[in-house]
Amino acid sequence: MCPLCGERDRREFYYYGAEDFLNRPAADAEPGAWDNYLHLRDNPAGVTKDLWYHEMGCAQWLVVTRNTVTHEIIATELVAERAK
Amino acid sequence: MPELIAKSALQGRAPLTLGGVTLAEVPVGPITSIAVFPGGAKALAKGLKGLGLTFPAPNRFAEKKGARIVWTGRDQAFLIGAPAPALQGAALTDQSDGWAVLSVAGLGAVDALMRLVPMDLRLLAFPVGQSVRAPLNHMNAVLLRTEEYAFELMVFRSMARTAWHEIGVAIEALAARAALKP
Ligand SMILES: [Zn+2]
Numbered sequence: 214m215c216p217l218c219g220e221r222d223r224r225e226f227y228y229y230g231a232e233d234f235l236n237r238p239a240a241d242a243e244p245g246a247w248d249n250y251l252h253l254r255d256n257p258a259g260v261t262k263d264l265w266y267h268e269m270g271c272a273q274w275l276v277v278t279r280n281t282v283t284h285e286i287i288a289t290e291l292v293a294e295r296a297k
Numbered sequence: 298m299p300e301l302i303a304k305s306a307l308q309g310r311a312p313l314t315l316g317g318v319t320l321a322e323v324p325v326g327p328i329t330s331i332a333v334f335p336g337g338a339k340a341l342a343k344g345l346k347g348l349g350l351t352f353p354a355p356n357r358f359a360e361k362k363g364a365r366i367v368w369t370g371r372d373q374a375f376l377i378g379a380p381a382p383a384l385q386g387a388a389l390t391d392q393s394d395g396w397a398v399l400s401v402a403g404l405g406a407v408d409a410l411m412r413l414v415p416m417d418l419r420l421l422a423f424p425v426g427q428s429v430r431a432p433l434n435h436m437n438a439v440l441l442r443t444e445e446y447a448f449e450l451m452v453f454r455s456m457a458r459t460a461w462h463e464i465g466v467a468i469e470a471l472a473a474r475a476a477l478k479p
Contacts, residue, residue, distance in 0.1 A: 217355045217371060218429060222415035225432060269432035271355075271370045293371060 214289050218270045225269035231255075232262035232276055235292065258282050264292070306397035306457035313465055316472030318403035320464050322457075323449060325365075325398045329381035330390040333372040337386025344384035348376075358428040358441055367428050369439060397457035401464060402447035405475075409467040410440070410448060420445060434463055 214220050231254050238246040255261075259282055265275045274292040279285065305324060312321035331352075333341055338352065345351060349361035353374055358367040364379035381389050401410055411418050413433050418440075423429075428441040436459065439451040452460045 218431075219356065221431075224415065269437060270430050272430075273371055291371070 214286060215267050215270055215273070215275065216289055216291050216294075217273060218267065221267070221270055225267060226275075227266040227268040229264040229266060229274075232264060234264060235276070235295070260287065265289075303394070306454045307399075307461060310461070313468065314403075315468050316403075316405055316475050318401065318405045318409055318468045318471070320461065320468060321400050321402075323398040323400045326378045326393070327376075327380050328392045328396055329376045330369070330388075330392050331366075331374045331376055331381070331384065332388045332390070334386055334388065338372075340386030341384055342386075344382060344386070347382060348379065350376075353428075356427055356429050358426060367439065367441065369430060375439075395454055396451050397454050397460065399450045399452070399457075399460060399464065400443075400447060401450060401468075402444070404446055405468075405471055406446055406448055408471055409464060410450075412467040412470075413463060414438075414440060418442075418448075433460060436460060 215226075233250060233254065236250070238250050260278060260280055262276055262278050265277050267273050267275060275289050276292060276295070277286060278288040280287060305322060307322040310322060312319050314320075331341070333352070342352060345366070348364050348366075350359060350364060350366045353359055353366055353368040355368050358365060360366075365377040367375045367377060369375050375392070381391075407418050407420075414431050416429065416431055417423065423442055425442050425444060428439060430437065430439055432438065433440070433450065433452065436452050436456045438460070441449045441451075443449050450460070450464075
């Protein structure tokens with residue numbers, strides 16, 4: 214489900230990774246913060262947020278909230294809207 | 298500057314008609330991408346008014362006096378069929394020679410396209426005036442429903458012959474199946 218295009222086929226979307234990639238540490242942040250940003254991921258059984266790209270549609274990056282246990286897609290939002 | 302002769306992607310190719318479905322190339326004239334600057338919507342709307350058009354909502358297109366405006370992405374639309382006036386509030390890019398436009402028309406057009414596009418294209422789900430950016434097999438495409446039984450399809454110019462081939466195969470397969478029915 215894309216906020217712009219509507220309900221669309223799974224194959225149109227490309228998976229990138231955790232939502233954490235949107236929270237880039239400041240350039241002078243502690244090495245620990247960079248380690249966390251680059252390598253440390255939670256692996257929740259339940260609700261998680263990650264980044265998907267609507268590659269074969271509107272070419273927008275999306276934050277998808279989904280449940281890893283039930284496979285339910287709870288929400289999708291445009292990364293571009295967040296940046297506003 | 299010598300005068301160069303503009304050629305469409307599939308120039309000279311005769312339309313293909315099989316089983317009541319016709320595939321043809323459509324000459325559409327100029328294509329201009331309109332990419333709205335942040336905060337530019339108001340100024341742009343003023344300029345579009347001169348053409349009798351408004352910026353389209355997602356997945357919609359509209360036409361006025363031979364000019365068509367098609368939603369093609371977040372804060373982006375294509376103006377097709379009319380030269381772009383000096384519009385404010387947006388970046389304008391001439392894309393006329395970057396695209397090939399095909400029409401697929403006839404009662405079976407829906408069935409042919411639904412073999413290639415992973416969407417419900419039946420009239421109730423995809424009415425006239427709807428346009429989407431969607432894959433045609435592995436090609437990025439813009440698909441518009443122009444009439445109840447007619448679609449137009451934009452693909453990158455480099456994909457023109459591939460698109461023609463794949464739609465042709467779908468039309469042939471449907472016609473062959475229909476011929477088998479008693
Ligand atoms: Zn989309």
